[in-house]
Amino acid sequence: MYRTMVRVRRFEERVAQLVESGEVRTPCHLSIGQEAIAAGVCAALETRDYVWGGHRSHGHYLAKGGDLRAMMAELFGKATGCSGGRGGSMHLVAPEVGILGTVPLVAATIPLAVGAGMAAKLRRDGRVSVAFFGDGATEEGPFHEALNFAALYRLPVMFVCENNFYASHMPLCERRVADNILAAGDLAGTPGKRLDGNDVELVYAEARRAVDRARNGAGPTLLECRTYRWRGHVGPSWDMDVGVKRKDELKQWLPKDPLARARRRLLRAGVRDDECQSIERAAAAEVEAAVAFARESPYPDESDLTKHVWTSAGERQDR
Amino acid sequence: MRRLSYAQAIREAHGQLLASDPGVFVLGQGLWSPWYAGTSMQDLDKEFGRERIIDSPVSENATTGAGIGAALAGMRPIVFHPRMDFMLLAADPVVNQAANWSYMFAGRVSVPVVIRSVINRGGEQGAQHSQALQAMFMHVPGLKIVMPSTARDAKGLLIAAVQDDNPVLYIDDRWLYDVTDDVPEEMYTVPIGAAAVRRRGRDVTIVATSYMAAEAMKAVTTLEAHGLDPELIDLRSIKPWDREAVFASVARTGRLVVADAGWQTAGVAAEIVAAVACEIFDVLKAPAVRVCLPDIPAPVSRPIETAYYVGADDLVTAVEKTIAR
Numbered sequence: 001m002y003r004t005m006v007r008v009r010r011f012e013e014r015v016a017q018l019v020e021s022g023e024v025r026t027p028c029h030l031s032i033g034q035e036a037i038a039a040g041v042c043a044a045l046e047t048r049d050y051v052w053g054g055h056r057s058h059g060h061y062l063a064k065g066g067d068l069r070a071m072m073a074e075l076f077g078k079a080t081g082c083s084g085g086r087g088g089s090m091h092l093v094a095p096e097v098g099i100l101g102t103v104p105l106v107a108a109t110i111p112l113a114v115g116a117g118m119a120a121k122l123r124r125d126g127r128v129s130v131a132f133f134g135d136g137a138t139e140e141g142p143f144h145e146a147l148n149f150a151a152l153y154r155l156p157v158m159f160v161c162e163n164n165f166y167a168s169h170m171p172l173c174e175r176r177v178a179d180n181i182l183a184a185g186d187l188a189g190t191p192g193k194r195l196d197g198n199d200v201e202l203v204y205a206e207a208r209r210a211v212d213r214a215r216n217g218a219g220p221t222l223l224e225c226r227t228y229r230w231r232g233h234v235g236p237s238w239d240m241d242v243g244v245k246r247k248d249e250l251k252q253w254l255p256k257d258p259l260a261r262a263r264r265r266l267l268r269a270g271v272r273d274d275e276c277q278s279i280e281r282a283a284a285a286e287v288e289a290a291v292a293f294a295r296e297s298p299y300p301d302e303s304d305l306t307k308h309v310w311t312s313a314g315e316r317q318d319r
Numbered sequence: 320m321r322r323l324s325y326a327q328a329i330r331e332a333h334g335q336l337l338a339s340d341p342g343v344f345v346l347g348q349g350l351w352s353p354w355y356a357g358t359s360m361q362d363l364d365k366e367f368g369r370e371r372i373i374d375s376p377v378s379e380n381a382t383t384g385a386g387i388g389a390a391l392a393g394m395r396p397i398v399f400h401p402r403m404d405f406m407l408l409a410a411d412p413v414v415n416q417a418a419n420w421s422y423m424f425a426g427r428v429s430v431p432v433v434i435r436s437v438i439n440r441g442g443e444q445g446a447q448h449s450q451a452l453q454a455m456f457m458h459v460p461g462l463k464i465v466m467p468s469t470a471r472d473a474k475g476l477l478i479a480a481v482q483d484d485n486p487v488l489y490i491d492d493r494w495l496y497d498v499t500d501d502v503p504e505e506m507y508t509v510p511i512g513a514a515a516v517r518r519r520g521r522d523v524t525i526v527a528t529s530y531m532a533a534e535a536m537k538a539v540t541t542l543e544a545h546g547l548d549p550e551l552i553d554l555r556s557i558k559p560w561d562r563e564a565v566f567a568s569v570a571r572t573g574r575l576v577v578a579d580a581g582w583q584t585a586g587v588a589a590e591i592v593a594a595v596a597c598e599i600f601d602v603l604k605a606p607a608v609r610v611c612l613p614d615i616p617a618p619v620s621r622p623i624e625t626a627y628y629v630g631a632d633d634l635v636t637a638v639e640k641t642i643a644r
Binding site: 108316 | 341344370371373375376378380381382383384385386387388389390391392393394396411412415416420421422423424425426427428429431460461463484485
């Protein structure tokens, strides 16, 4: 899990630089500071399980096992990208590891995740489907529809709210009458739990419980993982102009860095510092190699523009 | 050959699809009640179980999204909206999600979902229980849209839609449910995107969709009695639509009347007339004519409701108008 978090952090810090230098132009929503949720939840899953995300899904993609080079190339708009250069940062896909698509329409993939859970239940194949979404998505109607739907049919679904307290520029307290996201689960018969989303071991433990529940046919769980978005809604800036309290909040949250906490815990548990450093060096090297790969990769051919509006017969792969 | 009604043909297609492919299931409101689907879904829940025939909560968005998610995960769901008006609550999953998915991910994943919605109008039901919104969806790349007008096509197009790897909107019309036709017993498909020439003729090309194709059959009888020789093309699919069939026919007749029982502005007929005007303008001997609904919401009170809808008589008038030019 530490390795996953380090890979996500290095990847996104490098992307922040590439956005600043203008080399990457597709809008990138960074999850720096929130890595423990993707890492903890995905560690509790199997490769065949499904994961659904949104606009801020670099972490979900890597944690579930998506190919890092293919994502970097996608951000460069290259033909070797995971979506062939058509998707960019907000449309990531890795069907081989259960990522059937991440998209930026807020809450849009929550019903889709429920549908994949329904497929798993009808086939009795034991897969679990996880919807990752932000606190903003809990203000959308489909979130509430999906909670009831999944609970009604006891679908093997896990709802993971990454509550970073901001929807774009708007703080939670200005969007909701109360800090009460879990109440939605109560109304829809979906048990919920609020937890420290910057504690990767805790996230893993709770995810494990929810996954077991789902796999055993006991239905969905709603996890509210509380965290904080270090950077802007989109792009690398620190967004100090957003919300009057933002500077104070950041001061409180930076010391709760999920990576630093996990690292300290590893050292206390007897892992040597050089072992941690070797993970960090390997991640940095992997990210650099991906940047080189993305730079060298060709752009899609202009003739590619008209392809794949419809999937042609025989093109679809079984899942 | 056996005669079946349009509704029975839809029922039979469902039964054969469910029996032949365990990946097929049906999800939507009103599936366990004759109030919503007429006889088109009768007793399917008893035959195939309520785990596969799911009368869903009143949640159009989640239901449609779930169908799309299940399709992405390898199933072949049919999502059912008993009234097309209510399908607008699922505009995001249909337009933003299903339609774009194959393209956004370079064909690595696709969405073999069928979204069936019923045009259910007349009977003083008013503006929100009467709409025919096919043109809105025709605008969107990535969708396929079929609108059968006969029982035979109702069955064959549903089977083709479910077997297609793309999101297909299947739009049926309650006014057609009792229309009967010769329907083969075996499982067969009608190709999506292929029109049917219902009558060959030399004087004028009538292109019609869905209910208006059925009305056009009646209009043809009247026109024949008036000594005219019309050609009638039932479009069957509006996306993609059969440009070759329409262009070839208009090239021979030089006259075009398009009938679609949706609103006129930016409608199905507008697209067909525009395509003809842009591609083969020089073959036209007279301006094209559209027979559509006026740009007015559906009224309730019977006299104005009757005045609102178009039918065979309006087609006869339109054809005679274009031939007189």
